[in-house]
Amino acid sequence: MLRQAFGCFPSGVTALCARDSGGPVGMAASTFTPVSIRPPLVSVCVQDTSSTWPKLRMQSRLGLSVLAEEQDLVCRSLAGKGEDRFDDVDWEASEGGSVYIRGAGLWLDRSVYVEFPGGDHTIVLLEIHGLMAEPDREPLVFHGSRFRRLAVWPSDGRTADARAPPPVTRRHCWRIQSVALCVALPCGALPDELCRRGGGGPETAALLTEWMTAWVVSSGVAAMEGERLVPAEAVYG
Known part of the structure; x- marks a missing residue:
């Protein structure tokens, strides 16, 4: 203990x-x-x-x-x-x-x-x-008995470094999907909308898209497709 x-x-x-x-x-x-x-x-x-x-x-x-x-x-x-x-x-x-x-x-x-x-x-x-x-x-x-990487958070707190997506579980991925559906948006459009509401520009939106994609893929979800997240096993069997 x-x-x-x-x-x-x-x-x-x-x-x-x-x-x-x-x-x-x-x-x-x-x-x-x-x-x-x-x-x-x-x-x-x-x-x-x-x-x-x-x-x-x-x-x-x-x-x-x-x-x-x-x-x-x-x-x-x-x-x-x-x-x-x-x-x-x-x-x-x-x-x-x-x-x-x-x-x-x-x-x-x-x-x-x-x-x-x-x-x-x-x-x-x-x-x-x-x-x-x-x-x-x-x-x-x-x-926690594991090797990990640092994520760099800018001083404005808006977007994490895309090179270091945090470890996530499948539950987090379904949460992304739920948030997107609640605002009546496909998952792929969620970064642009979040940036619009938070005052970020196109560069921030692109960075957030890259980060979210890495976040999704790292948890066993192969891709964002329309309004849903595609599990890796559905793609790779």
């Missing part, structure tokens, strides 16, 4: 990696937290049962990579139990021994600052010695 409760808090996903005499060593962690500017510190929490952390903590330098939204498979690889975690992972190492994941949104070069016991975990403070950041790269998000 407590594990499910903790899962209600969304977090980013990081990779803690270094190079030892046998090659790259690493693990995935979603407990990364910025701690201090002076001195520059971050923290991670590591399970006491981890067999990887004892290898990492012995290294003089550790690389931390904040994974990007398309790197869920990288996270799954690094969270595995085998010795082949890096087989399908694109990585590079610094001269100091830090290992970074290519394509990540942030790289931090760090060393262990201090460790504290924290129940069945160890709380590790890490000192930052260098960094490389790509702020425009969207992060990977972990929430």
Whole structure:
């Protein structure tokens, strides 16, 4: 029950990696937290049962990579139990021994600052010695035991980013159809009408159409057809 409760808090996903005499060593962690500017510190929490952390903590330098939204498979690889975690992972190492994941949104070069016991975990403070950041790269998000994407909402609150439709259920799709029928409009005309009532222009209507279509398709509905939504199984069998 407590594990499910903790899962209600969304977090980013990081990779803690270094190079030892046998090659790259690493693990995935979603407990990364910025701690201090002076001195520059971050923290991670590591399970006491981890067999990887004892290898990492012995290294003089550790690389931390904040994974990007398309790197869920990288996270799954690094969270595995085998010795082949890096087989399908694109990585590079610094001269100091830090290992970074290519394509990540942030790289931090760090060393262990201090460790504290924290129940069945160890709380590790890490000192930052260098960094490389790509702020425009969207992060990977972990929430409710699932990987998720961020949706960007403009300050006017009118339209969500069409690139990131929220997860929906079939019930939401039938709700779109119900709203359209209540205003005596086909589903395809609903974005234009919503924009007209809210003061949006043609560009906003086009964006909303793209967003709503992605929203509908992502939930198992193949397309909007006239006044009804066509279930995917009706199209693809």
